[in-house]
Amino acid sequence: MSFRNQFARLRRIFFADPPHRFAWASLLLAIVVAIAPTQDLFNEWRHYQREYLKLVGGRADAAALQRRFEGGIHQIWIPEQHVVDRCTTCHVALNEPTLADVRQQPFQPHPAMPHALNEFGCVICHHGQGAATTVEEAHYSTKAWEQPILPARYLESSCGQCHMDLLEGTPQLNLGRHLLARYGCAHCHAITQPDGTLITPVDEPPSLEHIAEKTTREWIYAWVKDPQAYAVSSTMPNFRFDDQQAADIAAFLIAQSTASENSQLAAASHAASLAPGTDIPQQSASLYGTLFCSSCHAIQNAAGNLVGGDLAPELTRVGNKVDPEWLRRWLSRPQGYDPKTRMPRFRFDEKQIALLSSFLLSKKDEDFPANVHLPAADAQSAARGKKLVADYGCAACHRINGVSPPENFAPDLSRIGSKPLFQVGFPHGMPETLPDYISGKIHDPRAFGPALKMPKFSLTEPQIEALTTALLAQTDRAVTMPPELVRVSPHPKYNPGGEAGRLMEDLRCLSCHTINSNGGDMAPDLTWEGSAVQRAWLLDFMRNPNTLRPALIRRMPKFNLSEDEDKIISDYILSAYQAPGFDSRALDTHTLNADAAARGKELFYSRYVCQSCHIADYKKDKGYVGPALAGVGNRLTPVWIYRWLKNPQALLPGTQMPNPGLSDNEARDLTAFLMTLKAHENGGKK
Amino acid sequence: MKSFGTHLVCVLLLLSGCSQRKSADQTPQAAQPLQAKATGAQIVEVSGGKQVNGVGATLQDPVVVQVNGADGNAVAGALVSLHGDGLRLEPYQGVSDASGQVSVAVQLGSTPGNYRIVAETPKTGGGTATVEIREIALGYEQKLGRDVNDKYCIRCHDQESTPERVSNFDNLSPAPHAFSDGAFLNQLSDADLIKVITHGGPALGKSLATPAFGNTLSLAQIKAVVAYIRAIADPPYNAVPLKH
Numbered sequence: 001m002s003f004r005n006q007f008a009r010l011r012r013i014f015f016a017d018p019p020h021r022f023a024w025a026s027l028l029l030a031i032v033v034a035i036a037p038t039q040d041l042f043n044e045w046r047h048y049q050r051e052y053l054k055l056v057g058g059r060a061d062a063a064a065l066q067r068r069f070e071g072g073i074h075q076i077w078i079p080e081q082h083v084v085d086r087c088t089t090c091h092v093a094l095n096e097p098t099l100a101d102v103r104q105q106p107f108q109p110h111p112a113m114p115h116a117l118n119e120f121g122c123v124i125c126h127h128g129q130g131a132a133t134t135v136e137e138a139h140y141s142t143k144a145w146e147q148p149i150l151p152a153r154y155l156e157s158s159c160g161q162c163h164m165d166l167l168e169g170t171p172q173l174n175l176g177r178h179l180l181a182r183y184g185c186a187h188c189h190a191i192t193q194p195d196g197t198l199i200t201p202v203d204e205p206p207s208l209e210h211i212a213e214k215t216t217r218e219w220i221y222a223w224v225k226d227p228q229a230y231a232v233s234s235t236m237p238n239f240r241f242d243d244q245q246a247a248d249i250a251a252f253l254i255a256q257s258t259a260s261e262n263s264q265l266a267a268a269s270h271a272a273s274l275a276p277g278t279d280i281p282q283q284s285a286s287l288y289g290t291l292f293c294s295s296c297h298a299i300q301n302a303a304g305n306l307v308g309g310d311l312a313p314e315l316t317r318v319g320n321k322v323d324p325e326w327l328r329r330w331l332s333r334p335q336g337y338d339p340k341t342r343m344p345r346f347r348f349d350e351k352q353i354a355l356l357s358s359f360l361l362s363k364k365d366e367d368f369p370a371n372v373h374l375p376a377a378d379a380q381s382a383a384r385g386k387k388l389v390a391d392y393g394c395a396a397c398h399r400i401n402g403v404s405p406p407e408n409f410a411p412d413l414s415r416i417g418s419k420p421l422f423q424v425g426f427p428h429g430m431p432e433t434l435p436d437y438i439s440g441k442i443h444d445p446r447a448f449g450p451a452l453k454m455p456k457f458s459l460t461e462p463q464i465e466a467l468t469t470a471l472l473a474q475t476d477r478a479v480t481m482p483p484e485l486v487r488v489s490p491h492p493k494y495n496p497g498g499e500a501g502r503l504m505e506d507l508r509c510l511s512c513h514t515i516n517s518n519g520g521d522m523a524p525d526l527t528w529e530g531s532a533v534q535r536a537w538l539l540d541f542m543r544n545p546n547t548l549r550p551a552l553i554r555r556m557p558k559f560n561l562s563e564d565e566d567k568i569i570s571d572y573i574l575s576a577y578q579a580p581g582f583d584s585r586a587l588d589t590h591t592l593n594a595d596a597a598a599r600g601k602e603l604f605y606s607r608y609v610c611q612s613c614h615i616a617d618y619k620k621d622k623g624y625v626g627p628a629l630a631g632v633g634n635r636l637t638p639v640w641i642y643r644w645l646k647n648p649q650a651l652l653p654g655t656q657m658p659n660p661g662l663s664d665n666e667a668r669d670l671t672a673f674l675m676t677l678k679a680h681e682n683g684g685k686k
Numbered sequence: 687m688k689s690f691g692t693h694l695v696c697v698l699l700l701l702s703g704c705s706q707r708k709s710a711d712q713t714p715q716a717a718q719p720l721q722a723k724a725t726g727a728q729i730v731e732v733s734g735g736k737q738v739n740g741v742g743a744t745l746q747d748p749v750v751v752q753v754n755g756a757d758g759n760a761v762a763g764a765l766v767s768l769h770g771d772g773l774r775l776e777p778y779q780g781v782s783d784a785s786g787q788v789s790v791a792v793q794l795g796s797t798p799g800n801y802r803i804v805a806e807t808p809k810t811g812g813g814t815a816t817v818e819i820r821e822i823a824l825g826y827e828q829k830l831g832r833d834v835n836d837k838y839c840i841r842c843h844d845q846e847s848t849p850e851r852v853s854n855f856d857n858l859s860p861a862p863h864a865f866s867d868g869a870f871l872n873q874l875s876d877a878d879l880i881k882v883i884t885h886g887g888p889a890l891g892k893s894l895a896t897p898a899f900g901n902t903l904s905l906a907q908i909k910a911v912v913a914y915i916r917a918i919a920d921p922p923y924n925a926v927p928l929k930h
Contacts, residue, residue, distance in 0.1 A: 103771075103797070111798050112827035112913065152742025152796035155826075169830045172740075461744070609895045612842070612858055622857045625841045649902065656838055659901035 045073070045133050048090040052107055061098055068096070073133065076121040080482050083121035085130035087138065091122075114169065124477065125158040126150055141433065146421045150472070153465060154435050157417065160473025163487045164195045176470025178202075179463055183235055187396045188410035188454075194478035195488050203235065205397040207338045212257035214326045214337070217377065220250035222369035223321075228458050230321070230368065231314040233298060233306055237455035240446065245388055251377035252385025256401040262329040262336035284359035287352060295512075295522070295554040299363065309554055311511065311522060312343065319364030327357045335506075344508040347560035392453055410454070417475035425449075439468040494518040500572030507559055507569075515577070523556065525652065528579035532640040532651075538570045548627040548635075579651065586639045592672040600673025608660055608670075616677055626657060630679040642671045720781050723763030725810040726753035732787060735819040738918055740829055742796050748789045749819055751805045753782045760786025770803040772796075773821070782807075798825030800922055824917055831914025834907050835865065838899065860893050868919035879912045880905075 015021045040046075049071055056065040074088040093099045094110040094117055102108050110117065115125075123130040127150040132138040141148045150158065156173040166174050180186055181202040191199040211220070222229065225246045227236035241249065288294075293315075298308030300316040308314075322330075329336065331353045334343040348356070386403065389395065393410070395403040419434060426432050427447045430440055440447060442464050445454035459467070494516040496504050504510070510519035513526045533541075543566050545556035561569070604610045613625040632641070643650070645667045648657040662670065734749035753764040766788040767779045772795030780788040794801060803819040824832060835843075843862045845855040855862060863870050871879070874890075881889045883903070887896035899908065916923045 103799070105797075108797055111825040112909075114826070153740060153744075155742075168833060169826065171829075171833060465743075607894070608897070609893075612895045613854060623854060624857075625854045647901075658838070658897045658899050661898060661901045 043133065044135060045089045048106055049092060052092050055102070055104070055107055056099075065096065065098070076118055076130075078119070078121055081120070081124065081485075082477070082480065083124060083130060085121035085123055086133055087122040087128075087130060088117075089133055090135075124161070125155065127158075141421075147418075148433060151435055154469050154472050157469045157472035160470065161194060161475055161478035162481055162485045164193055164197070165487050172466045172469050173473065175463070176466035176468070179459075179467050180470055183457060183459070183467075184397055185413075185467075188393055190408070190412045190414065191474065192412075192414040194474070194481065195486050197488075204340055204342055205236075207340065207399040208253055208257070208394075209399050209401050210257055210260035210263075210337060212254045213260055213263060214323060214330075215321050216323075217250045217254050217374055218369050218372040219321050220253055221246045221372055221374060224249050230317055232300065232316075233310060233314045234458075237457040239392055239453075239455040241388075247374055247377075248381045248385035249388050249394075250374070250385070251381040252383075252389060253400070254377065255382040256386075256403075258401055260337045262326075262333060265329045265333060265336060280355070280358055281362065284355040284362075287355045288359050290558075291346075291352075291356075292555050292557040293356075295557060309522065311520070315360060315363055317363060317365045317368055319361045320368045322360070324357060324361055327360060328353050331356055342508055342511040344511065344557075344559065345506045346557065347562070349560070352560075392455075413471060414474055415476055415479075417472045418477070435468055435472060438471050439464050442467055496572070496576070498572070500568050500576075503565055503569050504572075512556075522554065526573065526577055528577055528582075528651065530574040530577035531579040531582040532636055533574075534635060534637055535570065535574055537635045538573065539566055542566045542570055549624070582637075582639055582643070587642045587668070587671070589638055591668055592638060592675055596669045596672035597676050598673075600669035600671070603666055603670050604673055607666075616674075618679065629674060630677055633675045633678040636674075638671050638675050641674050642667050645670055720765055720779055722765035722781060722808070724761050725808050726761035726764045726782075726786070727756040727810060727815065728754050729766065729805055729807045729815045729817045730754060731805075731817055731819050734790075734792070736822065736920060737792075738822045738824060738832075739794060741794055741798055741823045741825055743794055743823075745792045745794065745821060748791050749803060749821075750787050750789045751817060751819075752786045753788075753807050753815075754786060756810070762786055764807050766805055766807045768803055768805045770801055770821075773801050773803060775803070792821060794821060794823040798823050798828060798917065820922070822917055824914070827910050827913045828917045829914075830907070831910035831912070831917075834903065834911050835914055838903070839865070839911065842895075858893075858895055862896075865915045866918045866920045868921045868923060871915055872919055872921070872923045876909075876912055876916075879915065880908055883908045883911060 014024050049069075053066065053069065056062050056069070059065065069092060072089075073086055074092070076083060076085040076088065088094060090106040091108075093102070093107045096109045099107065099109050121130060122128070127147050129138050129145045129147070132145070136142060137145060139149045156170040159167060159170045160173045160177070163170070177199070180191060180199050184201050184203050184205065185191070186199045186201045187205075193199060219230075223236075224239065224241055225243075226238060227234045228238065294308035296309045296312040298306040298310060298314045298316075300314070301307050306314065326337075331346070331348055333345055334341045335345060389400060389403055390406070393406050394400060395405045396409050416438065417434070419437070421432060421434065421437070424432075424437050425448065426437065427440070430436055430447075441454075442457065442459065444456060446452055446456070495501065495518075496515070509515070509526075512520045512523040514521060515526045517527075542559075543561055543563075545558055547555040604616060610616070610629075611621040611623050613623040615621040615623055615628040615630055618628075618630050636644075640651075644657075645660070645662055646664075647659055648655045649659060730752050732750040732752045734745065734747050737745045737747060739745055749768075751766060751768075753761045753766060755761045760782070762782055762784050764782045764786070765779070766782060768775050768788075768790055769778060770792075774793040774795075776791045776793075778790070780790070782788050788805075790803075792803065799822075801821045801823060803821065804816055805819065806814050806816045809815050841854045842858060843855070843865050845864065865871070874882075878890060882892065882896065884898065884900035884905075886898035887893040889898075903911075
């Protein structure tokens with residue numbers, strides 16, 4: 001049958017006469033009109049709400065759950081935060097804790113969270129499209145909406161939109177922000193946080209202004225080609241320079257180098273200070289150990305593990321790098337080479353310097369800059385090197401003669417968390433999402449184009465995840481948050497003054513200690529140290545630091561202070577670093593008698609079992625979580641002990657010591673007992 | 687009758703345009719058929735079970751399973767397939783290597799709780815050998831609890847704390863219970879755990895060596911520790927849902 005015939009037949013059936021035609025036209029109209037309501041009837045959210053009722057219908061508390069359920073579109077509307085979230089239309093049970101055992105989405109209740117659902121809605125934390133009512137549009141990237149749901153592992157980034165302070169519940173975000181400052185991201189990228197503060201770098205890349213004194217052209221060549229080949233823990237990124245580029249940069253850096261202040265310093269000859277016949281390797285290694293250089297510096301051991309701190313450069317192959325003469329001058333006066341270094345000026349004597357440098361120079365790897373034979377440097381090579389140094393922004397981190405720090409060198413990352421994806425050219429095979437873009441960029445920047453300048457950093461996966469989290473917090477929404485929601489942590493600048501201030505600058509106390517919210521976090525906070533310790537103990541400790549915590553590997557190095565220096569600094573600490581309310585009226589010391597001490601001993605051992613964590617008597621106690629207390633009667637003031645026992649967190653926020661909830665009398669008796677503990681602190685040996 | 691059929695088709699066509707629901711689950715791309723060269727008698731877990739990490743995170747260590755023959759020796763070339771609800775397994779299918787093992791990277795799902803990986807291999811002579819592996823995903827509250835645990839609890843309650851965060855476990859008598867000790871801790875109600883953390887060991891007639899943390903930690907922090915203890919309990923803790 002031909003098509004024409006069939007058409008004629010259909011016409012005969014449907015449109016034979018006007019009533020027929022009218023009937024058909026009406027039916028067609030009715031169907032067209034019915035499309036929209038039918039579509040609505042088959043909506044996904046209706047389906048999920050029916051499923052939900054089916055799900056709760058079989059439960060013991062069905063009646064209560066059904067009573068609390070309301071059909072229809074649900075919406076959380078918070079105008080000042082630009083929130084219009086309809087997620088609860090399908091996620092109907094977010095606030096039903098009794099459904100905790102349900103593992104079927106979208107019906108799981110929300111796990112415990114720090115904010116109420118109706119105060120913040122859903123998309124501020126989870127991203128996605130709040131106003132959508134279909135699974136696809138709400139959760140995934142579509143043509144109209146490219147911000148999909150934020151993967152759970154980056155969820156802490158959402159907290160960072162308002163919270164600039166360190167939250168206990170967001171370790172990943174805190175780490176990420178620390179790394180942005182620590183790994184020098186902020187040297188090249190401007191990153192303004194939503195509260196308007198700029199992330200400032202906390203690393204101190206060394207000055208290269210006098211580098212020719214310190215090392216050789218060959219070492220620089222090997223280093224810029226692969227920094228991690230020299231020191232695995234180095235934070236210097238790899239720029240993937242080829243041989244010629246590396247040689248040019250080395251030539252330029254040597255050519256630009258000028259004489260440092262230290263070059264005037266006469267360094268005693270190595271041999272003269274060491275008596276012949278002494279066991280130099282053994283002595284020097286033990287000096288490195290007893291000076292506690294490893295509190296800050298690490299050295300790889302035979303098994304390949306790093307032993308030591310990460311505050312200062314790794315020294316595994318330092319013998320391959322440094323000039324012996326430079327090293328001896330550096331050890332006697334680091335600031336003379338680099339005024340901004342964090343290394344303290346230890347008051348080493350000639351013999352110590354000789355021993356230490358012999359130890360450090362022995363730390364070398366004969367294979368390290370293997371087969372580096374550079375042709376003699378010429379002016380053209382140095383000129384090419386200077387261009388490379390300028391092009392790759394080396395001066396953004398390092399001080400270099402004749403090259404000024406570049407401005408706006410790399411893209412501003414203040415809004416990276418809302419970067420439109422259409423601006424990104426994704427490499428083949430990478431999922432096209434913002435978190436994948438950011439982590440991919442940190443992982444291997446040149447994957448996005450071989451001509452890009454960003455170097456490759458040696459970061460671990462958790463570090464990349466943390467950095468991505470911190471960067472994802474830099475959203476457009478964060479800027480529009482009502483100011484009363486923004487939580488900022490104040491960060492006042494502090495530098496001690498006077499003669500003691502000059503000494504503390506010389507000793508770089510703030511590299512490790514925090515005072516008045518400034519400084520490093522490796523060593524105890526000294527803000528109220530003057531109220532805590534006794535003068536005689538402090539004077540002795542400054543000259544002979546011994547460890548209070550037997551289990552700690554790191555400790556304060558010995559600075560070889562003179563008696564005068566010791567007095568200046570100790571008296572400054574005792575008078576300047578006082579806590580409020582620590583006067584003679586805070587505790588009546590006459591009540592600290594033998595009877596009280598006996599009661600205190602009973603409380604210490606039998607009631608509060610303090611020996612679980614502390615040592616009061618080296619012969620029988622074994623607790624070593626907290627500091628040893630065997631000599632605490634010589635170390636701490638009675639008022640400090642009393643106030644500490646009453647509320648440790650008030651004196652040192654975040655201390656691990658639990659507040660035992662003592663009565664005034666118990667605290668006094670314990671104080672009396674602790675003041676009787678006057679053993680020598682180093683294991684009872686005199 | 688024929689015309690009715692035509693009408694019906696028209697109406698169905700119209701209606702089919704109304705429904706928009708799409709399947710949201712992303713089915714993995716069709717696997718390359720893997721060639722199994724051998725079969726084993728049983729499959730066992732080698733490592734990677736009971737790892738704890740945040741929701742959505744990739745586990746630190748891969749899950750490794752091993753196919754063994756009836757003689758107990760490893761079987762190379764056996765087909766192993768793995769699946770787990772809510773987990774992303776890479777790869778989810780493999781052929782055992784020379785030491786009979788298959789190693790799989792695991793990314794946890796986005797909801798807190800226990801996840802179950804089932805690894806299967808065809809048995810010699812028909813049937814399937816399976817092994818179940820448990821992984822633990824921590825939500826916000828449990829992660830908060832883990833941080834409190836790492837700061838205040840771990841030194842006494844975890845024998846394995848690292849050298850710099852020394853374990854105090856061996857100093858104590860009676861020995862503390864590890865927080866994963868489900869056999870003991872699952873018997874205690876949430877209220878009991880909160881009580882013993884808040885008021886110390888004597889609150890449940892236990893050792894004085896557990897100090898009272900009620901003055902140091904907030905109730906929210908204590909509840910977070912309990913949530914963490916429940917999450918890592920081994921055997922798993924099964925809370926009975928509260929009845930209204």
